[in-house]
Amino acid sequence: METRxxxxxxxVYRLSTFVAAAGPPAGFTFNQFLIxxxxxxxxxxxxxxxxxxxxxAAARVLDLGRLRWxxxxxxxxxxxxxxNAWLAAAPRATAAHGRxxxxxxxxxxxxxxxxxxxxxxxxxxxxxxVQRIDTPHVPHSxxxxxxxxKTTGTLFCSDLFTHLGDPPALTDGxxxxxxIAAEERFHFTSLTPDTGATMRRLAALEPRRLAVMHGSSYSxxxxxxxxxxxxxxxxxxxxxxxxxxSPTQEEL
Ligand SMILES: [Fe+2]
Ligand SMILES: [Fe+2]
Numbered sequence: 013m014e015t016r017x018x019x020x021x022x023x024v025y026r027l028s029t030f031v032a033a034a035g036p037p038a039g040f041t042f043n044q045f046l047i048x049x050x051x052x053x054x055x056x057x058x059x060x061x062x063x064x065x066x067x068x069a070a071a072r073v074l075d076l077g078r079l080r081w082x083x084x085x086x087x088x089x090x091x092x093x094x095x096n097a098w099l100a101a102a103p104r105a106t107a108a109h110g111r112x113x114x115x116x117x118x119x120x121x122x123x124x125x126x127x128x129x130x131x132x133x134x135x136x137x138x139x140x141x142v143q144r145i146d147t148p149h150v151p152h153s154x155x156x157x158x159x160x161x162k163t164t165g166t167l168f169c170s171d172l173f174t175h176l177g178d179p180p181a182l183t184d185g186x187x188x189x190x191x192i193a194a195e196e197r198f199h200f201t202s203l204t205p206d207t208g209a210t211m212r213r214l215a216a217l218e219p220r221r222l223a224v225m226h227g228s229s230y231s232x233x234x235x236x237x238x239x240x241x242x243x244x245x246x247x248x249x250x251x252x253x254x255x256x257x258s259p260t261q262e263e264l
Contacts, residue, residue, distance in 0.1 A: 013029060014030075015027050015029045015065040015068070015069035016181070017069050017072060018181035018182065020045075020182050020221065020223065021223075023047065024045060024047055024048075024166055024221075024223065026045055026181050026223065027044045027073075028043045029041065035197075038177040039176070039178060040226055041178055042058060042059070042062060042090050043229075044070075048140075049137035050137060051135075051136075051138050052081070052137070053079075054079060054081065056084050056090065056225060057097075058090060058093065059089045059090055060097060066094075077103065078104065079102035079105045080104055080106070080137070081105065081108055081135065082095060082107045082108070083107070083144075083159060085151075085156050085168075085170035085171070085225075086151075087116075088153065095121070099123050099124055106124065106125075107122045109155065110128070110131065111131075111146075112146075112148070112155040113157070114128045116155060131144065131157070140161055140162075140163055141161065141162045142159045142162070143159065144157055145157055145158050145160060147210050147214070148206075149204050150201070150202070150206075151171035151172055151200060152171070152200060158172075160217055165220030166219065166222075166223050168223040170225050171200060171226065172191075172222075173187050173241065174224070174226040175193070175227035175228070176226075177227070179228040182228060182231050183232070184230070184231045185232070187224070187227065187228065187232075191227075192241075195244075203252065207242075207249065208249070211239075211242035212239065214238050216235075219234045221234065
């Protein structure tokens, strides 16, 4: 098992482990992101089984004794599974998550008390600054949220734009088509009346980079990609309502 390291924006490092057995035959990457700053931050912990490889890669980027923040989008093995292993390896680090996630899981599960981040709250990392954005059910889970880093314009978008295979660390090519193909295969996104609107709210930030959890990160035009993905989910919701509402409800 090899975890590769690529700098996808200034002092933003992608740690990528390709797992051929996940999503066969193309396989699947599991990516974590390290922001190197005065107070370094990790986004995505990775599964416990990947921790030895991921943490060894992280230690090649920076001394884990410096790691200050451990964050993720939502509770799931690849997002938060190894949170306590990170807390043990990084004695200065605090796990941080949104209000819902702390309330329903992290406060109980973490070996040290977590820091609760409000929707829209900024964390000054010293040279880098991140904002927590609550995105309930986008990509999935009640506690979901994303991070936006201001100096590099990077949106850490978790499972949004998930695509298969082991593509380059960074691309400016099409990621919308591959993301739709993955959605059609796995149906991993919670489709709600707010799905498209939440993605358009992210587009309004006008990010310059997407840090994608599964697949390539993206340096092309981000807002149009988010708008296109939002449109796809809007269409999916309309089709589902048409197919499933009774005629009487439809008239309403
Ligand atoms: Fe997920
Ligand atoms: Fe994921």
